Structure formats: structure tokens, C-alpha cells
Amino acid sequence: MEKTNTFRIPTKIIWLSSLFLGLLTAIPKMAEHHFHFYEALVDSSVTALFALIIWYYNIYTLPAYTTKSNASGFSTWRLFKGLLFGLVLMFLLACIQQYLLSHLPFGPVMLMFEVRGVLISVAFYMFIHLMYQSFLNQQVSMELERTQAHNLAAQYELLKQQVNPHFLFNSLNTLKYMVESGDTHAVPFILKLADFYRFTLESRKSDLISLADELEILHAYLYLQKARFEEGIRFTNRIAAKHKTSFVPPFTLQLLVENCIKHNIISLEKPLTLALYSEENYIVLTNNLQKKAVSESSTGLGLENINQRYIHLAGKEIIITIEGGLFTVKLPIIYEHNYR
Known part of the structure; x- marks a missing residue:
């Protein structure tokens, strides 16, 4: 039976980073001469929600680690699928934002949101990819230590038997x-x-x-x-x-x-x-x-x-x-x- 281990990122990091990105997008709104709290809140909420969903999407679409398939390099196909998912998700969120803030022009806002979504998707994919590669390296090292221990034990017992x-x-x-x-x-x-x-x-x-x-x-x-x-x-x-x-x-x-x-x-x-x-x-x-x-x-x-x-x-x-x-x-x- 294959041994499987689960790659995890602490929930605290996922939620705090998503909230931080949401607050970060509100800073330009705060710098405007006529600050609108409701607009900043909606804009920040859309970004935070997008970041949160992208986090979990990237984590759950990672291949499971097994002892027979323990290496997963950079995947252009997974990145492409992630970008496509992000574009569709951001379009839906932009539609929700337009419903809440109907006075804003949809075209420029949607374009800004899509660019923001692409940047977040790429950044998160690369970050998770690096962390996953580190996880794989740790698992391979641990598996190597386990197999070496089993092999040494077998050799020792075999020597006693001989x-x-x-x-x-x-x-x-x-x-x-x-x-x-x-x-x-x-x-x-x-x-x-x-x-x-x-x-x-x-x-x-x-x-x-x-x-x-x-x-x-x-x-x-x-x-x-x-x-x-x-x-x-x-x-x-x-x-x-x-x-x-x-x-x-x-x-x-x-x-x-x-x-x-x-x-x-x-x-x-x-x-x-x-x-x-x-x-x-x-x-x-x-x-x-x-x-x-x-x-x-x-x-x-x-x-x-x-x-x-x-x-x-x-x-x-x-x-x-x-x-x-x-x-x-x-x-x-x-x-x-x-x-x-």
C-alpha cells in the first residue's frame, strides 16, 4: 500500500494574507480626495474573497504525495488552469461588485479587477509551488531515512541469521x-x-x-x-x-x-x-x-x-x-x- 502525506498551509496564514490583500487594495481609495468607505469596503471584500478562494483552489488541486510519485515540478498546465479559474471567478465577483456599486463604470472596473486577479493567481501559484517543492524534498528525505533504517535493520538481522x-x-x-x-x-x-x-x-x-x-x-x-x-x-x-x-x-x-x-x-x-x-x-x-x-x-x-x-x-x-x-x-x- 502506498504511503500518502498531506501538504498543508496553516489556516491562519491563508486568512490573514487574504485580509491583508483586501486592506492593501483599500489604500488607494483612502488616498482619494473624496473617500467613500462603502466603496473601499466592497473593493477590499472582493479582493479578500478572491484571494481566499484562490488559496484553497491551488492547495486542493495539488497532486497528492506518494512514495511512487514523489516529484512534481513546475506545471504550466496547472498554472494555465489556475489563471482561467481566476479570470472566471474575478469576473463573477466584479459582477457582484457592479450590482452593489452600480454607479461605477463596469468596463474599467472589470479590467482592473481581472489584472488584479491575474497578479494574485500567479503570485499565489508560485508561492504555493515553492512551498510544495520544499514539502516534497522533506518527504523524500524522510522516506530515504525510513528505507535506510529498514534496510540496515534487515541487513543486521540477516547477518545474525547467516x-x-x-x-x-x-x-x-x-x-x-x-x-x-x-x-x-x-x-x-x-x-x-x-x-x-x-x-x-x-x-x-x-x-x-x-x-x-x-x-x-x-x-x-x-x-x-x-x-x-x-x-x-x-x-x-x-x-x-x-x-x-x-x-x-x-x-x-x-x-x-x-x-x-x-x-x-x-x-x-x-x-x-x-x-x-x-x-x-x-x-x-x-x-x-x-x-x-x-x-x-x-x-x-x-x-x-x-x-x-x-x-x-x-x-x-x-x-x-x-x-x-x-x-x-x-x-x-x-x-x-x-x-x-
């Missing part, structure tokens, strides 16, 4: 048992463990890696887990070849699989079934739900953190559904051309 002592302890225990029992898979296990930590060192500073590389990390991780759980984990990979050139944040799939292992019962009688496949614009991972009574301790890098990484890197959110006894996570496919 050196997860529980995973390493379990892997070394499995290796010890394999060596002591003379298991011929001990050497391949050591190589996969080395591969997994090599991937960790190579990928930890990258924002995105290819899906093909991510699958290598995942297969190394699953090999190590299958040595521990044997047939308690069943995994199928049906990723289309055309999607293997896409990108994902490093260790995303491994973290999702680890999340499944942490929170579900795994045994030969109740195997954890994982299915990885691609559909349309998503990489999908599903697992059968068989929740543990007490889950293992979490590293803190949950689904929301992964979601924030996708928002930060691609401007898209992951989709999570629980239906029909399946827990499903859909990751938006990221290609090089739509990487932000």
Missing part, C-alpha cells in the same frame, strides 16, 4: 554423527556446509542476486537440513527457466524455508512438504501447515522484514495467504529493468 549458532550447532552435530558412523555422505555434507557459508560471504553486501544464485543457496541449505531430518522434508522446485534470470534479495528463499522449519512439525510420519514454483509475476513458496505447540526462537527477521526489503528494492509487497491447510508466500518477480 551466522545462526543454532543452525551451525545442529549442522556440526549432524556431521559428528555422520563421521562417527562412517557415513559416506560426510564429505559432501562438509562441502555443502562450506558452500553455504561461502554464499553467505559473497552475497551479504548485495541488495539483489539472481534467482539462479539464490536457488544454489537454497539447495545447499536444504541438503544440510535433509541430512538432519532425512525424508521429513520434501521439496519440489518447478521454477520456470525464464524466471531464473530474475532477481531476489539474497537469502530470501532460504529464510522463508527456515521459517517453515522453525514453526512446523517435521517427522517421517508428518513430513514438511515444500513446493517452489513460478506463476505469472510471482515466485511462490508453499508448505503444509502442521504447527508446533512451541516454536523455536525467532531471529527477528520475519515476513514483515522481508516485505520491507521488497518495498524498498522494487516498490512491491509480498503476498501471504493461509488457505486449505497451506501457508503460501508470493514474492514479486524483479527484473533488472524494474529494479528501483
Whole structure:
């Protein structure tokens, strides 16, 4: 969901500046030899009302700030529409003034009012435009700080995950048992463990890696887990070849699989079934739900953190559904051309 913020100008500034402009237009009337208070009052009221309406028109016609569309430069079209609106408005107000002061010549008064309206419209548009640009710059800076904070948090938690002592302890225990029992898979296990930590060192500073590389990390991780759980984990990979050139944040799939292992019962009688496949614009991972009574301790890098990484890197959110006894996570496919 897009984040939106509202641009505001204090009501006090709007009303006081409108009243000030109204009083300013009354000064020439006051300087006349025959001062007419009623004429000055009507003239000032028309100008103040015009300024007040132009204020709100310009504010409410500004484009809304969003995280996907955060820049709005000078718009000639908006200025033209504002001038046209101002001319029509001032004509209507001049007609009202003519009704109240019918003794004044309509033509010269109307021309004076239209010129006044154009000047006020242009001045207000430029002033609001400058303030809005300042607002946009502040929002972009704040958004950058937020995304940097999310990214740093994700990197910190990911680093903790990559050196997860529980995973390493379990892997070394499995290796010890394999060596002591003379298991011929001990050497391949050591190589996969080395591969997994090599991937960790190579990928930890990258924002995105290819899906093909991510699958290598995942297969190394699953090999190590299958040595521990044997047939308690069943995994199928049906990723289309055309999607293997896409990108994902490093260790995303491994973290999702680890999340499944942490929170579900795994045994030969109740195997954890994982299915990885691609559909349309998503990489999908599903697992059968068989929740543990007490889950293992979490590293803190949950689904929301992964979601924030996708928002930060691609401007898209992951989709999570629980239906029909399946827990499903859909990751938006990221290609090089739509990487932000």
C-alpha cells in the first residue's frame, strides 16, 4: 500500500494574507480626495474573497504525495488552469461588485479587477509551488531515512541469521554423527556446509542476486537440513527457466524455508512438504501447515522484514495467504529493468 502525506498551509496564514490583500487594495481609495468607505469596503471584500478562494483552489488541486510519485515540478498546465479559474471567478465577483456599486463604470472596473486577479493567481501559484517543492524534498528525505533504517535493520538481522549458532550447532552435530558412523555422505555434507557459508560471504553486501544464485543457496541449505531430518522434508522446485534470470534479495528463499522449519512439525510420519514454483509475476513458496505447540526462537527477521526489503528494492509487497491447510508466500518477480 502506498504511503500518502498531506501538504498543508496553516489556516491562519491563508486568512490573514487574504485580509491583508483586501486592506492593501483599500489604500488607494483612502488616498482619494473624496473617500467613500462603502466603496473601499466592497473593493477590499472582493479582493479578500478572491484571494481566499484562490488559496484553497491551488492547495486542493495539488497532486497528492506518494512514495511512487514523489516529484512534481513546475506545471504550466496547472498554472494555465489556475489563471482561467481566476479570470472566471474575478469576473463573477466584479459582477457582484457592479450590482452593489452600480454607479461605477463596469468596463474599467472589470479590467482592473481581472489584472488584479491575474497578479494574485500567479503570485499565489508560485508561492504555493515553492512551498510544495520544499514539502516534497522533506518527504523524500524522510522516506530515504525510513528505507535506510529498514534496510540496515534487515541487513543486521540477516547477518545474525547467516551466522545462526543454532543452525551451525545442529549442522556440526549432524556431521559428528555422520563421521562417527562412517557415513559416506560426510564429505559432501562438509562441502555443502562450506558452500553455504561461502554464499553467505559473497552475497551479504548485495541488495539483489539472481534467482539462479539464490536457488544454489537454497539447495545447499536444504541438503544440510535433509541430512538432519532425512525424508521429513520434501521439496519440489518447478521454477520456470525464464524466471531464473530474475532477481531476489539474497537469502530470501532460504529464510522463508527456515521459517517453515522453525514453526512446523517435521517427522517421517508428518513430513514438511515444500513446493517452489513460478506463476505469472510471482515466485511462490508453499508448505503444509502442521504447527508446533512451541516454536523455536525467532531471529527477528520475519515476513514483515522481508516485505520491507521488497518495498524498498522494487516498490512491491509480498503476498501471504493461509488457505486449505497451506501457508503460501508470493514474492514479486524483479527484473533488472524494474529494479528501483
